Amino acid sequence: MLKSLNFQDLREKVWGMIDRRVRIITAGLGLNEIRAVLRGDPPTEKPNPRYKVHTTSFLFHIRPRYYEAGSTIFTHTFRLGFFTTFFFFVELVTGLILMIYYTPSPEKAYDSILNLISNVPFGLLLRDIHRLGAEAMVIFTFLHMLRTYLTGSYKKERSFTWFTGVFLLGITMFLSFSGYLLPWDQLAYWAVTVGTSMAEAAPLFGNEINLLLRGAPDIGANGLLRFYLLHVVLLPLLAVLVISIHYYKVSREHGISLPASIEEGNVPEEVKKKAKQRIDYLPDLLTHEVFLVSLGLLAVLLSVTVFGYHAPLESVANPQVTPLDTKAPWYFWFLQGMLKLGDKTLMGIIIPTIAAVLLIAVPYIDRNPHRSMYKRPFAVAIGLFAVLVLIVLSYMGLPQYGIETDPATRIVQDLAPEEGEGPLRLVPFDQLLPGVYEVNLTDTKRMCAELDYGCPALVEVFEIFSQRINQAVAEGKMMDVQAVLLIEAWQKDLVKITPRIVYTDPKDGMRKTYERHIYLHRERGRE
Amino acid sequence: MRRVKVEIFLGIVFILIASMILLGYGIQEEQRMAEYARAQEARAIEAGAALYEQQCSRCHGTQGRGIPGLCPPLNDRYFFDQRLAEVGWSGTLEDYIVATASSGRLISTRADLYPGQGVPAMPSFSEQFGGPLREDQIRYIAAFIMNWESTAELVEAPSRPSGAAVGTDITKALPEGDAARGEALAQSLACVACHIASPTGPAWLPSGDQPGIGTRAETRIGEAGYSGQATNAFEYLFEAIVLPNVHVVAGFSEGIMPANYAQTLSDQDLADLIAYLLTLK
Numbered sequence: 001m002l003k004s005l006n007f008q009d010l011r012e013k014v015w016g017m018i019d020r021r022v023r024i025i026t027a028g029l030g031l032n033e034i035r036a037v038l039r040g041d042p043p044t045e046k047p048n049p050r051y052k053v054h055t056t057s058f059l060f061h062i063r064p065r066y067y068e069a070g071s072t073i074f075t076h077t078f079r080l081g082f083f084t085t086f087f088f089f090v091e092l093v094t095g096l097i098l099m100i101y102y103t104p105s106p107e108k109a110y111d112s113i114l115n116l117i118s119n120v121p122f123g124l125l126l127r128d129i130h131r132l133g134a135e136a137m138v139i140f141t142f143l144h145m146l147r148t149y150l151t152g153s154y155k156k157e158r159s160f161t162w163f164t165g166v167f168l169l170g171i172t173m174f175l176s177f178s179g180y181l182l183p184w185d186q187l188a189y190w191a192v193t194v195g196t197s198m199a200e201a202a203p204l205f206g207n208e209i210n211l212l213l214r215g216a217p218d219i220g221a222n223g224l225l226r227f228y229l230l231h232v233v234l235l236p237l238l239a240v241l242v243i244s245i246h247y248y249k250v251s252r253e254h255g256i257s258l259p260a261s262i263e264e265g266n267v268p269e270e271v272k273k274k275a276k277q278r279i280d281y282l283p284d285l286l287t288h289e290v291f292l293v294s295l296g297l298l299a300v301l302l303s304v305t306v307f308g309y310h311a312p313l314e315s316v317a318n319p320q321v322t323p324l325d326t327k328a329p330w331y332f333w334f335l336q337g338m339l340k341l342g343d344k345t346l347m348g349i350i351i352p353t354i355a356a357v358l359l360i361a362v363p364y365i366d367r368n369p370h371r372s373m374y375k376r377p378f379a380v381a382i383g384l385f386a387v388l389v390l391i392v393l394s395y396m397g398l399p400q401y402g403i404e405t406d407p408a409t410r411i412v413q414d415l416a417p418e419e420g421e422g423p424l425r426l427v428p429f430d431q432l433l434p435g436v437y438e439v440n441l442t443d444t445k446r447m448c449a450e451l452d453y454g455c456p457a458l459v460e461v462f463e464i465f466s467q468r469i470n471q472a473v474a475e476g477k478m479m480d481v482q483a484v485l486l487i488e489a490w491q492k493d494l495v496k497i498t499p500r501i502v503y504t505d506p507k508d509g510m511r512k513t514y515e516r517h518i519y520l521h522r523e524r525g526r527e
Numbered sequence: 528m529r530r531v532k533v534e535i536f537l538g539i540v541f542i543l544i545a546s547m548i549l550l551g552y553g554i555q556e557e558q559r560m561a562e563y564a565r566a567q568e569a570r571a572i573e574a575g576a577a578l579y580e581q582q583c584s585r586c587h588g589t590q591g592r593g594i595p596g597l598c599p600p601l602n603d604r605y606f607f608d609q610r611l612a613e614v615g616w617s618g619t620l621e622d623y624i625v626a627t628a629s630s631g632r633l634i635s636t637r638a639d640l641y642p643g644q645g646v647p648a649m650p651s652f653s654e655q656f657g658g659p660l661r662e663d664q665i666r667y668i669a670a671f672i673m674n675w676e677s678t679a680e681l682v683e684a685p686s687r688p689s690g691a692a693v694g695t696d697i698t699k700a701l702p703e704g705d706a707a708r709g710e711a712l713a714q715s716l717a718c719v720a721c722h723i724a725s726p727t728g729p730a731w732l733p734s735g736d737q738p739g740i741g742t743r744a745e746t747r748i749g750e751a752g753y754s755g756q757a758t759n760a761f762e763y764l765f766e767a768i769v770l771p772n773v774h775v776v777a778g779f780s781e782g783i784m785p786a787n788y789a790q791t792l793s794d795q796d797l798a799d800l801i802a803y804l805l806t807l808k
Contacts, residue, residue: 040531107662118564121556284531291534294541301548315574316663491674494572519576525566 027057029282037283050282062244063281064251070263070275071256072285076151079292080144081250084172086296087137088239091175094130095232102182104228106221109184110316117313128304131311134176136300138331141172149362149383152371153257159363161249164242166360171239173331178231180329181224186419189317190326192227193219198335201344218319260371314419323418324409325399334390336397407477408501408514411468415461415499416518421526423461424497429522431455432487432495439466439483465499478503493522568670575671578664582652583628585783586644588720591675592682595717596785598649599641600682602675620676624669629653629662640684644782683715693797695789697757697765702795704802712800721784728784729776731807739807740764752777764801768792 019031026034028049036044043050053060071077101116101123103109116123145165148154154162181192196219200210215222250256261267262275279285303309314323328336338347358365368376395401405413416424433448433455444463448455462485469483481503490496500515580589586598593600600606607620614636616623631651635643643649652658653665660668693699713719721728722740731740744760744767747753755774757763766773769792771784792800 040529111663114567118560118567121560122553124559124563125552287531287534287538291538291541294538294545298541298545298548301545305548305552316661490576491572491671492678493569494576494674496576517577517580519573521569521572523565523569524573525562525569 026053027060028052040283050280053282060281062248062251064255064285066278066280067256067285068258068275069277069279070258072279072288073259076259077256078143078147080140080147082289082292083296084137084140084144085243085247086293087133087140088243090133090296090300091130091137092236094126094133095236097126098130099232104182104225106184106224106317109182109224113183113185113313124310125304127311128309129300132300132303132309134179135330137172138176141169142331145169146383146387150373150380151257152260152373152376152379154363155366155369155371156363157254158249158257161246161254162363163360164246164249166356168239168242168246170356171235171242175231175235175239176331177329178227178235181219181227182231183313184224184317185314186317186321186323187312187314189219189319190323191328192223194326194328194336195332196223198339198344198348202349203345206345206349220319257371260373264370264372312420324405324413325417327399328397330394333395333397334393337393337395337401338397340396340402406514407472408503408512411465411472411501412499412514412516414468415465416497416516423464424499424518425520425524426526427455427457427461429493429495429520431458432497432520433458434487434489434495437462437485437487439469439481439485469501476506479506480504490519495520571667571670572674574664575667575669575674578660578668579671582660583668585721586649588717590720591672592717592720593641594720594785595640595684596787596791597641597783598643599637601672602679602682604679604681607676607679621669621673624672625665628660628665628668629658630656631658642787691793692790693769693788693792693794695769697762697769699765699794701765701798701801704798704800706799706802706806709799709801709803712796713803718800728779731804733808741805741808744804747776760805761801764804765797768797768800 015031022034023030029037030045030049032044033049036042037050051065054063054065055061098116101112101120103112113127116127120126148162148165154165177192177195181188196210196213199213200206202209211217213223213226214220215226257263258275262272327333335348335352338351341347366376366379368379370376373380414422416422431448431451431454433451435447436442437447439462442462444459444466447459447462465483465485469478469481472478473481478501481501483499483501483503486498486500488496488498497518497520498515499518500513502511502513504510505512579591587593587601588598591600591602593603610616611620611623614623618626627649629652631647632643632649633647635641635648638648641648650658652660654661693701713722722731729740729743730737733739733742737743741760744763748755748757748759748763753774755763755766755770757766769789771786771788772781775781788797
């Protein structure tokens with residue numbers, strides 16, 4: 001029986017069987033071909049099986065067969081669109097896992113975040129990555145758009161791609177914004193209250209839109225559920241759809257634009273020819289993409305670990321307490337800045353709408369056939385000016401700009417903000433020696449004589465307090481000031497700190513008192 | 528080397544570094560979660576302290592020592608060691624605090640010592656039952672109260688008067704008062720909890736442009752809006768103690784000061800107290 005077995009035959013048969021299976025799975029690539037791809041060899045068969053994959057496999061058919069060499073130059077695209085998509089997928093994956101631990105109800109939402117952080121291994125990491133991904137996606141979307149504008153890549157046949165891009169910018173911002181409410185902390189609650197109140201200013205249906213979004217006059221259980229569903233169902237679906245259209249236009253129809261200098265510049269023929277050379281998806285582009293993904297993953301991980309990026313979490317949402325410094329997410333600061341300039345309807349609805357329409361219409365307004373920046377100085381100037389305006393408006397949107405807070409409140413708020421840490425909360429617990437420390441009377445050199453090592457951190461905070469008070473007096477904002485920092489031992493491992501400022505308000509000559517009570521526990525930890 | 532190979536090499540290096548970071552992060556996870564849970568508990572106590580001050584301290588005292596004739600002490604050894612057995616509660620003390628604070632008390636369980644504010648003896652604090660606080664806020668308050676457990680001392684309930692009670696006739700002649708004994712009495716009756724330590728009741732000691740209670744008692748009776756019967760400082764204080772709701776000083780609310788001193792103080796006690804108060808000019 002052994003005699004009848006032909007090993008040579010058997011080997012070929014088995015190889016052939018495996019090869020067939022592999023061809024089915026890879027949609028056309030045989031074992032030899034895969035080997036050649038990995039080794040960087042030329043295709044082993046004719047016609048090129050690496051192109052066949054793009055017609056037989058779904059996942060590969062949405063990818064390009066090749067890009068022109070010129071369009072893959074790094075300084076042309078900076079891979080901004082790629083990384084936008086990368087962060088979108090990061091959001092999908094982390095978001096899906098976060099959904100397991102989240103309950104969209106006002107009673108449970110905040111607790112579920114606390115539970116995620118304190119009770120789920122890698123929970124904090126996931127949340128940090130999800131938040132970082134969201135912010136990065138907004139940044140990359142914006143930069144991608146700016147790049148497209150500056151290289152003139154939106155022109156002619158690519159104008160519809162530009163339109164879907166503007167649409168995606170909107171979706172990205174609303175995705176980010178709708179996710180903002182979900183932790184149900186003070187930051188989320190008030191940022192979204194401010195944001196949705198803008199919808200109220202819309203002409204004709206403002207009130208109805210606001211009601212539809214919030215589910216009630218104020219954000220509550222209904223509003224949270226609506227934002228949750230927007231965030232996890234409607235907007236992601238819409239994003240997938242529009243990203244698909246956007247990407248299809250790029251990868252299958254027009255390709256990535258060539259740099260203007262090559263397309264229309266005065267360059268030698270061989271450079272143009274070289275730029276037109278094809279770079280195949282398999283293996284070059286695919287390798288490059290996998291490389292970029294690993295680079296992206298490493299960067300994300302480094303940011304949330306070594307560089308210490310953390311998703312903020314304030315105290316639980318409280319509709320009764322409006323925090324002193326309410327602000328929108330940073331990518332909406334420009335809108336907040338605009339609102340300070342004028343009427344809510346005009347600045348919050350009409351002008352942003354006009355801006356969006358203008359943005360969509362850019363390819364149709366700009367009839368200049370050239371793409372090179374040097375041949376369209378006017379368009380470039382407008383673009384840079386728009387960026388500058390955005391930055392200035394964002395700065396004006398900061399709560400520090402243009403809002404007058406009563407001086408005593410401001411001083412105490414800067415020392416120990418309602419949310420977050422501030423210098424006072426950073427003083428080590430052991431240095432918080434009970435006592436009454438009065439500004440301009442207490443000798444800072446002898447503040448904690450009982451403590452072996454003194455209390456340098458407390459002294460420092462007290463000096464900031466004194467200096468701010470004296471500065472306010474010098475500026476004439478307060479008169480006859482009596483300011484104390486009162487520290488009491490309140491409970492085991494708990495102190496009560498009361499900054500109290502008694503002053504005469506020069507505006508109305510009234511005697512006023514401002515004080516806040518801050519409780520600090522030994523084990524509160526740092527943020 | 529071709530670019531593809533460089534990219535494959537670098538990609539592998541990046542993935543390896545990322546895995547190492549993830550591994551290092553994972554090793555610390557257990558410790559980080561425990562630390563976060565502790566910090567969370569600490570912050571719950573901080574939040575509870577602020578809420579306790581706003582909602583509970585008026586009756587239970589800023590330091591939880593209670594107010595005799597009104598509300599029981601919470602910063603009290605008895606409360607931590609024996610209260611559960613007394614009421615037959617099967618859960619934990621923390622649950623007991625949450626339950627009581629949430630739903631309040633219709634009638635006091637110790638009506639003779641701590642009758643509370645009438646009916647209900649203690650209002651409900653949970654939003655669910657028409658109160659001002661959310662569930663998590665009540666849990667913060669419970670965390671704050673539980674933090675007294677390790678340091679709480681026994682709070683002695685004040686003893687009843689040995690002789691006849693003083694009654695509510697403010698013109699009654701009282702024996703000679705002893706200011707020193709009055710001061711001790713103000714301590715043991717926990718008057719100081721509200722009138723010196725925290726601003727629940729009008730402060731006795733002079734502060735700012737306000738003189739002490741002794742001087743105010745003289746001037747108050749002549750002021751417009753005074754609704755009592757007293758004709759001199761002595762009678763004003765007599766009335767303020769035994770009939771606290773006849774005239775409530777502007778800025779303070781009615782029904783906070785225990786109204787049972789007419790029944791729980793003797794003639795001598797009251798005379799001593801008034802003598803002490805009159806020294807606080």
